[in-house]
Amino acid sequence: MPLDQDRPLNSLGFAKAPSETRVVVAMSGGVDSSVVAAELASEGYDVVGVTLQLYDHGAALAKKGACCAGIDIHDARRVAEEMGFPHYVLDYENIFRDAVIDEFADSYLAGATPVPCIRCNERVKFKDLLETARDLDADCMATGHYIQRKMGANGAELHTAGDPRRDQSYFLFSTTPEQLDFLRFPLGHLTSKAETRALAAKHGLPVADKPDSQDICFVPAGNYASVIEKLRPGAGEPGEIVDLEGRVLGRHDGVIHYTIGQRRGLGIGGLDEPLYVVRLDPNTRRVIVGPKEALSTRIVPVREINWLGDAPLMSRPEWQLSVKVRSTRPPREAILRPTGPDTAEVELLTPEEGVSPGQACVFYELDGTRIFGGGWIWRG
The missing domain is CATH 2.30.30.280 (Adenine nucleotide alpha hydrolases-like domains)
Structure with a gap:
């Protein structure tokens, strides 16, 4: 049935009532995604919660501060029961191992410093889970990420979060335009985590005071080496x-x-x-x-670029942008020179220390909030 174009858009951007809008919420069991699900359910949307079991349920059952395992699956289920919407747990262990964990181990063995959270978003959450949402006849999929989706002259755009301290754009640069059409980020405009926790308390959610996850979910206590040695015997x-x-x-x-x-x-x-x-x-x-000065890098080769600009990447010989070469660093001014359909050379106007193969280089609008995609740093 065609949408009535004269009807006002609901909060998710559809010209129909919330009750007629099905949204799949990716629920990790943490406070952010729980608040998204609860808020949308309270607004009257047809909410379906989905949690991915990404790694060994038994071994991870008691682990705190992670996501997508044991106690977190239980917490997501409790939130769904409290708010009265269906909740499903999908076993993605094999997909996660093949798409994320194996590459993580191999990248370390190759002397790189990988970012598995980006690959998880790219290859699991925004690929397989997004397809599952479509299979459930959802109009869109919502997540608890701190990033903003805004409509521009040429369609949906990706923008940094309202709270720069919690901005997750570095981990979401590989989101494609097609995925962005289907995704929603209801928390992206918030200006502090306190607002999120206040919303959780308003809904009486059992996870309102749950600590944020810190480590990579499958790496206990940040001990990368022990995980890699277990996956690749003899790696040490x-x-x-x-x-x-x-x-x-x-x-x-x-x-x-x-x-x-x-x-x-x-x-x-x-x-x-x-x-x-x-x-x-x-x-x-x-x-x-x-010495420290040997870490200084000005030219950064980048490949596997996901470009989110309005004009094609190759339409200009160079682009004036800001870039991030580490998630914890602010964007710095740079010149992006395309060398192919998905490769480029990035010149940092101020050299950076500790630029490492395997990390992402994410592109930002100069003096603005828009994200123009990014790519993977490699050895030129």
């Missing part, structure tokens, strides 16, 4: 720590224990100046260290 093979000239300064217990920019825990004391990890060479099992 020892090797040499060398300086930029190749002089041996010490030994290490596996390249997987190190990241670009690391200073502490090198085990090579007694030197005149502090040294940092500037490169990892998994082929020779060498950790290369040098």
Whole structure:
């Protein structure tokens, strides 16, 4: 049945009543997605909650501060029961392992510093789960991410969150225009986490005071190396720590224990100046260290670009943008020079330290809030 174009749009952008609008809410069991589901249900939408079980249910049952396992699945179910909408748990363990965990391990073994949360959004939540939402005849899928979707002259645009401290744009740069048409981010405009918790308390949600998740969900206590060694036996093979000239300064217990920019825990004391990890060479099992200035990077090669600009990426020889090369750093002014349909060279106008292969480089509007996509940093 065609929509009545004269009817006002509801809060999700559809010209029909909330009760006639089905929305699948991706529920991790945390306060953010729980508030999204509760708010939409209270507005009268036809809400369906879906939680993904992403890794071993038994092993993760008692783990706090993660998502998509044990106690979190239980919490999501309780919220659905409280608010009176259906809730489903989907077993995505095999998909998650194939699409996220295996690449995470292999990237570390290759000397990169991966960001599995981006791959999870890209390959699981916004791909398989989004297709499941379509199969459920949903009009859209909503999540608890802190990012904004705004309508522009050429369709839906991605913008940074109202609260810069909680902005998650770095982790969502690979959202495609087609996915953006279907997605909604009801919390993106909020200016503090306190507002979210106040909404949870208003609805009497059992997760109102639940702590935020901190670690990567499948990495207990941030111990990457133990996870990788379990997935890839023999990954922790020892090797040499060398300086930029190749002089041996010490030994290490596996390249997987190190990241670009690391200073502490090198085990090579007694030197005149502090040294940092500037490169990892998994082929020779060498950790290369040098002075802080050796970490400085101006030219960043980027591939697998997801471009969200109105004009095609290749339509200009260069773009004046801001970019983030780490999730915790503010955007810095840069020049983006396309080298192919999904590759580019990024010139940082102010050099950055600790730029690492495997991290994302995310593109932002200069002096604005719009996100123009991004790509993956690699060794040129």
